[in-house]
Amino acid sequence: MKFNFEYLLSVMPRLIDASLVNIRLALIIMALSVLLGTGLTILRAAKLPVVNEVIAVVISFVRGTPLLIQIFIAYYVLPSVGLDMRPEVAGVAAIAFNSMIFVSETLRGGLATIDPGQIEASTALGLPPRAIWYKVVLPQLFRRVIPVLINEATIVVKGTALLSVITVVEVLRTAQQISAASYRPFETLLGAALIFLVMNLVISLVGKFAEARYAVSRA
Amino acid sequence: MTATLALKVEGLTKQFRGTTALDSVYLEIQPGEIVALIGPSGCGKSTFLRCLTWLEQPDDGFIEVAGQPFGRERIGAVVRRQSGREIDRIRPRIGLVFQQLNLWPHLTALENIVRPQIVVLKRPREEATRRARDLLARLGLADRAERYPHSLSGGQKQRVAIARALAMDPALMLFDEPTSALDPELVGEVLAVLRQLAEAGTTMLVVTHEIGFAANVADRIAFMDHGRIVEEGPARQLIDAPRDPRLKGFLDLVLSHRDGPAPPLA
Numbered sequence A: 001m002k003f004n005f006e007y008l009l010s011v012m013p014r015l016i017d018a019s020l021v022n023i024r025l026a027l028i029i030m031a032l033s034v035l036l037g038t039g040l041t042i043l044r045a046a047k048l049p050v051v052n053e054v055i056a057v058v059i060s061f062v063r064g065t066p067l068l069i070q071i072f073i074a075y076y077v078l079p080s081v082g083l084d085m086r087p088e089v090a091g092v093a094a095i096a097f098n099s100m101i102f103v104s105e106t107l108r109g110g111l112a113t114i115d116p117g118q119i120e121a122s123t124a125l126g127l128p129p130r131a132i133w134y135k136v137v138l139p140q141l142f143r144r145v146i147p148v149l150i151n152e153a154t155i156v157v158k159g160t161a162l163l164s165v166i167t168v169v170e171v172l173r174t175a176q177q178i179s180a181a182s183y184r185p186f187e188t189l190l191g192a193a194l195i196f197l198v199m200n201l202v203i204s205l206v207g208k209f210a211e212a213r214y215a216v217s218r219a
Numbered sequence B: 001m002t003a004t005l006a007l008k009v010e011g012l013t014k015q016f017r018g019t020t021a022l023d024s025v026y027l028e029i030q031p032g033e034i035v036a037l038i039g040p041s042g043c044g045k046s047t048f049l050r051c052l053t054w055l056e057q058p059d060d061g062f063i064e065v066a067g068q069p070f071g072r073e074r075i076g077a078v079v080r081r082q083s084g085r086e087i088d089r090i091r092p093r094i095g096l097v098f099q100q101l102n103l104w105p106h107l108t109a110l111e112n113i114v115r116p117q118i119v120v121l122k123r124p125r126e127e128a129t130r131r132a133r134d135l136l137a138r139l140g141l142a143d144r145a146e147r148y149p150h151s152l153s154g155g156q157k158q159r160v161a162i163a164r165a166l167a168m169d170p171a172l173m174l175f176d177e178p179t180s181a182l183d184p185e186l187v188g189e190v191l192a193v194l195r196q197l198a199e200a201g202t203t204m205l206v207v208t209h210e211i212g213f214a215a216n217v218a219d220r221i222a223f224m225d226h227g228r229i230v231e232e233g234p235a236r237q238l239i240d241a242p243r244d245p246r247l248k249g250f251l252d253l254v255l256s257h258r259d260g261p262a263p264p265l266a
Helices: A005-046 A049-065 A067-081 A089-112 A116-124 A129-166 A171-182 A186-214 B044-053 B083-094 B109-121 B125-136 B155-167 B184-198 B209-217 B235-240 B247-258
Strands: B007-018 B019-029 B033-037 B059-066 B068-070 B072-076 B078-081 B093-099 B172-177 B204-207 B220-225 B228-234
Touching: A005 A049, A005 A089, A005 A129, A005 A171, A005 A186, A067 A089, A067 A129, A089 A129, A089 B247, A116 A129, A116 B093, A129 A171, A129 A186, A129 B109, A171 A186, B007 B044, B007 B155, B007 B204, B019 B059, B019 B228, B044 B093, B044 B172, B044 B204, B068 B083, B078 B220, B078 B235, B083 B093, B083 B109, B093 B155, B109 B125, B109 B155, B125 B155, B125 B228, B155 B172, B184 B204, B209 B235, B209 B247, B220 B235, B220 B247, B228 B235, B228 B247
Parallel strands: B033 B204, B033 B220, B093 B172, B172 B204
Antiparallel strands: B007 B019, B007 B059, B059 B068, B068 B072, B072 B078, B220 B228
């Protein structure tokens, strides 16, 4: 079968429509993982005895097992313990949980680069611990980890393709459906790949702007 | 004398794993007074400042800032440790200027001074900004307000750090070796700022190696060794006629590193 450029163009509108699902899910996942990852970082910085050991076990599980398996667990295993979620919800939960761990590890790495003297100065001025996190530590931390977060965002966008295996009708699943009907997997899968490429190029571009914007005030 | 002391320290003690860093330190500072704290390195000067701001929790002893108990208070015969929130509320009454300054690099000079006023003292932004600009102008930095710390010189950063502490209306300013992290040519600049503060009646406790500054600007000098204030008295008298042999030895050592007598700084 010859590659047919016309056919590729003809499937793009349906794939672009389906990409709205990936974009929506990726945005929700990133928002959740940054929010929860930040919370987890603050929790870990409190150095509570048992808590950090439990978190360490969870981290080694999330880091040491494939994301695909984690998605399967969320969708097929959790219902047996009473957590029956729609495919989209289970998928978002699995990827967000995975990504949260990576965001938290990134932030923890960045935390070591914040001069402890600044925190002492804040304490001496009477800033309560909450204000020190919100006004002093986190603003600097996020500026430093922007490149890593951008990288994580591209991983999340690509991760949404995995949700095709738990019946979420997104770009990849749509492409598979089209190719199953037309027997033209080459064009449709290439079309799906192009859509992911474009989404990630946009993310990289946004990242470049963000880095340039915050480079000014970097010490 | 019945006026409220700016600072009253009684029996302040701090131990680190068996070694005594502070050994029952007593010190009183009158409002408007400038006290220089001198002593060999490792004698406990920095620990003293850190305990005064409760960055380190002293093991024992009492601190009063402008008549207000700080950290621990006595209620009858009972000693109560204040909560973190109570401690945070009194902390701005003591302005500490760190040796390393510790400005916030992600904020401009102006914001470094404005933010703590808003967050801690709940001042409206306009008032905080006005005070910050006044202080910057007083310290000769009016044109540096919008700069970020990394584009300021060492001496300018120091003045921003001083302004940040002063903006909180402290009853007392603490300086941890204000000249030792600076290039030699900037030392004069900073000493001039301290002298300017002194003339404005700011109460100060200055940990310093600058015996010249201690002698010329400070009202009193306290000499610390092995975690104790061994000798204290009027600045000139203490330097010209030290009684304690350890102070004598320390002064000999410090002054012998200079070429001849200390030049007058005024």
